Amino acid sequence: MPIQHAQLHWDDQGQPLSSTHDDVYFSRESGLEETRYVFLQHNALPERFAALRAGDCLVVGETGFGTGLNFLCCWALFEQQAVAGARLHFISVEKFPLQPDDLRKALALWPQLERYSNPLLQAYQVIQPGMQTLLLADGRVQLTVLIGEASEQLAQLDGQVNAWFLDGFAPSKNPDMWSEALFSQLARLSAPDATLATFTSAGFVRRGLQAAGFAMQRSKGFGHKREMLSGTLETAPLPSWRAPWFARSVLPELSERHALVIGGGLAGCSTAFSLARRGWRVTVLEAGEHLATAASGNAQGMLYLKLSAAHTPLSQLVLAGFGYSRRLLEHWQESQQWQACGLLQLAWNEQESKRQQQLAQAFSSSLLRAVDADEASQLAGIELAAGGLFYPDSGWVSPAHLCRWLVSHPLISVVNCARISRLSQHQGLWQASGEDGRSWHAPVVVLANAADARQLPQAAHLPLKAIRGQTSLLSASDASAALRCVVSAEGYIAPAHNGLHCTGASFVFDPHSSELTALEQADNIQRLQQLSPALYQAMGGELLHGAPVRGHAALRCTAPDYLPLIGPLADANAFGSTYARLRQDARWQAKAPCPRHTGLYVNLAHGSRGLITAPLAGELLAAQLCHEPLPIPQAVADACHPDRFLLRALIRQQRPSSPQPEMPAGFC
Numbered sequence: 144m145p146i147q148h149a150q151l152h153w154d155d156q157g158q159p160l161s162s163t164h165d166d167v168y169f170s171r172e173s174g175l176e177e178t179r180y181v182f183l184q185h186n187a188l189p190e191r192f193a194a195l196r197a198g199d200c201l202v203v204g205e206t207g208f209g210t211g212l213n214f215l216c217c218w219a220l221f222e223q224q225a226v227a228g229a230r231l232h233f234i235s236v237e238k239f240p241l242q243p244d245d246l247r248k249a250l251a252l253w254p255q256l257e258r259y260s261n262p263l264l265q266a267y268q269v270i271q272p273g274m275q276t277l278l279l280a281d282g283r284v285q286l287t288v289l290i291g292e293a294s295e296q297l298a299q300l301d302g303q304v305n306a307w308f309l310d311g312f313a314p315s316k317n318p319d320m321w322s323e324a325l326f327s328q329l330a331r332l333s334a335p336d337a338t339l340a341t342f343t344s345a346g347f348v349r350r351g352l353q354a355a356g357f358a359m360q361r362s363k364g365f366g367h368k369r370e371m372l373s374g375t376l377e378t379a380p381l382p383s384w385r386a387p388w389f390a391r392s393v394l395p396e397l398s399e400r401h402a403l404v405i406g407g408g409l410a411g412c413s414t415a416f417s418l419a420r421r422g423w424r425v426t427v428l429e430a431g432e433h434l435a436t437a438a439s440g441n442a443q444g445m446l447y448l449k450l451s452a453a454h455t456p457l458s459q460l461v462l463a464g465f466g467y468s469r470r471l472l473e474h475w476q477e478s479q480q481w482q483a484c485g486l487l488q489l490a491w492n493e494q495e496s497k498r499q500q501q502l503a504q505a506f507s508s509s510l511l512r513a514v515d516a517d518e519a520s521q522l523a524g525i526e527l528a529a530g531g532l533f534y535p536d537s538g539w540v541s542p543a544h545l546c547r548w549l550v551s552h553p554l555i556s557v558v559n560c561a562r563i564s565r566l567s568q569h570q571g572l573w574q575a576s577g578e579d580g581r582s583w584h585a586p587v588v589v590l591a592n593a594a595d596a597r598q599l600p601q602a603a604h605l606p607l608k609a610i611r612g613q614t615s616l617l618s619a620s621d622a623s624a625a626l627r628c629v630v631s632a633e634g635y636i637a638p639a640h641n642g643l644h645c646t647g648a649s650f651v652f653d654p655h656s657s658e659l660t661a662l663e664q665a666d667n668i669q670r671l672q673q674l675s676p677a678l679y680q681a682m683g684g685e686l687l688h689g690a691p692v693r694g695h696a697a698l699r700c701t702a703p704d705y706l707p708l709i710g711p712l713a714d715a716n717a718f719g720s721t722y723a724r725l726r727q728d729a730r731w732q733a734k735a736p737c738p739r740h741t742g743l744y745v746n747l748a749h750g751s752r753g754l755i756t757a758p759l760a761g762e763l764l765a766a767q768l769c770h771e772p773l774p775i776p777q778a779v780a781d782a783c784h785p786d787r788f789l790l791r792a793l794i795r796q797q798r799p800s801s802p803q804p805e806m807p808a809g810f811c
């Protein structure tokens with residue numbers, strides 16, 4: 144659903160009020176003191192933050208993000224009380240997010256919180272429906288805003304919350320935020336030590352929370368309010384059946400949090416980044432002479448969103464990944480190696496035009512909007528024959544530079560020229576052996592080496608496919624330098640960077656080499672000509688066919704369903720015997736834990752969209768490893784689980800096989 148922003152009016156003190164709910168966002172007496180008293184004190188957060196050890200992460204959940212005042216106060220307290228190395232993960236659900244300008248105006252009321260509100264305002268971008276991950280304080284503080292109806296969003300969350308703030312407007316004005324369905328989600332998501340606090344003392348709220356399993360108590364309310372409520376989880380609800388093949392892997396107690404990441408492309412570097420910011424030591428083992436030698440080595444990659452109006456798991460992943468990648472790039476502000484210049488997807492035929500009309504209805508205009516050929520030409524700075532969709536927050540990135548930035552953390556070391564040919568495990572420690580006889584050890588290994596992962600016996604069953612592609616680098620002319628945004632259709636071209644345009648990309652199922660070919664350069668030039676005859680002419684027209692063959696060729700790694708593979712790896716043979724009954728009964732609710740290679744994970748198959756999916760995949764993997772709330776809905780994480788193919792093969796009584804070559808329409 145497109146986003147619904149908060150409708151506000153402002154009182155004579157400059158405080159925001161909701162026009163929809165006719166209620167205040169915080170106490171008129173002192174919002175700040177109310178937050179400290181009701182939510183921080185009654186969840187005992189000063190003491191709990193002070194008791195955290197390095198490596199611990201406390202998770203706070205909130206109903207109603209509003210202006211973020213509670214979040215900022217919580218962050219400020221965390222910073223005062225917690226040791227370095229501890230982390231805060233604040234998860235808040237919000238159906239009507241404030242527009243950035245309204246947020247700025249509301250937070251200007253609290254100059255004493257500027258140190259926190261400024262970074263929040265900077266990170267509060269590209270906010271779209273669903274789970275939105277924002278990193279603050281160098282990743283020490285994570286804010287996940289769930290944009291949508293509270294009980295629906297919480298029902299999709301996979302994680303455990305230690306302390307709840309219930310802050311969803313007065314129950315009399317907004318009963319949706321105080322429903323039984325919501326209370327049962329709070330109980331389901333509560334950690335065994337979970338507490339909660341709320342400003343209201345309404346009897347039906349107290350009784351509803353008691354019925355959900357919380358022991359509740361009344362205390363003196365803030366300011367003129369007589370009473371408020373707080374509580375602790377007393378009776379955890381019985382968990383419903385969870386498919387063991389998708390359940391999280393349990394790691395034994397680790398003497399050192401150290402991971403070997405095999406492969407130094409976008410997936411490997413993103414995994415290293417996400418683990419290092421959680422305090423893990425990471426060794427990236429890369430076969431090439433430097434990082435990003437394979438698919439991640441293009442000069443310019445596009446932040447290309449292939450969405451679906453049906454909001455499929457892939458589309459949800461792409462939307463969440465786009466927001467995460469874009470906000471992450473903001474932390475790399477000094478870089479000349481990316482540009483949020485916007486991206487045009489041209490409606491190049493009738494079918495694409497219909498698809499785009501559906502997308503324009505299904506997504507917010509802040510994400511994408513329909514433009515006609517005139518507006519498209521104005522946005523591009525180059526004449527275009529067709530209109531299409533414009534994505535203002537999109538743009539291009541240099542993947543190789545991004546990889547280097549992602550691993551620039553003191554806990555990450557990179558070893559080049561380390562082609563791993565064997566993995567073995569002894570007494571809880573993995574040994575990764577290189578072709579040259581060197582070896583490395585750690586309790587956790589993440590395979591991020593794209594389709595080459597299949598060469599290791601533990602991953603040989605994964606149905607990965609390699610599809611060759613080539614991008615071309617063509618000299619910019621004075622006229623083509625006018626190109627202001629990325630333009631895409633069956634191919635794409637980016638604005639000039641260092642005097643060159645990157646354009647692409649070919650799709651070839653054979654051979655599996657990474658040599659540049661003149662034939663594929665000719666293909667790229669032909670796609671450019673179809674994309675914009677004016678741009679083609681501006682860049683030299685026929686003369687382009689004599690241009691030197693320059694660019695990058697590599698293999699994209701894809702899975703049959705075009706979703707990536709992110710998560711722990713099962714022992715394929717033991718999986719088949721443990722769950723053999725699924726062959727007869729596909730609905731069997733197996734209880735036996737999934738037989739896994741303990742400590743072995745994969746981050747693979749990012750296809751044509753690694754810039755959008757790989758950074759979020761790193762977060763997902765790190766959250767799984769650290770038993771933290773997942774950054775995407777549980778159903779989307781299940782859809783990306785590497786076990787899905789073993790499961791499907793059992794149910795269909797087949798062996799997992801290689802995907803059939805198939806060209807995903809409209810990309811690159």
Ligand SMILES: Cc1cc2nc3c(=O)[nH]c(=O)nc-3n(C[C@H](O)[C@H](O)[C@H](O)COP(=O)(O)OP(=O)(O)OC[C@H]3O[C@@H](n4cnc5c(N)ncnc54)[C@H](O)[C@@H]3O)c2cc1C
Nearest residue numbers: 406408409410430437438439445563592595612752753754
């Ligand atoms: C021509 C082309 C154009 C593309 N355009 C775009 C685009 O515009 N936008 C976009 O988002 N995506 C694009 N992509 C896709 C994107 O580049 C990939 O999704 C992404 O780079 C995948 O990253 P990765 O880390 O999974 O794989 P890779 O970058 O391939 O990294 C795998 C790494 O593992 C290493 N390795 C392999 N085997 C071993 C081993 N045994 N031991 C140690 N290391 C090993 C390799 O050397 C390699 O560096 C394009 C891809 C291609 C090929």
Ligand SMILES: C[S@@+](CC[C@H](N)C(=O)[O-])C[C@H]1O[C@@H](n2cnc3c(N)ncnc32)[C@H](O)[C@@H]1O
Nearest residue numbers: 207208209210211212213237238239293311312
């Ligand atoms: C009192 S305000 C929250 C104030 C906020 N905690 C702060 O620090 O500014 C209540 C919030 O709940 C949100 N809300 C109301 N109904 C909702 C629903 N059904 N699902 C999710 N959020 C909802 C409102 O948009 C509003 O932002």
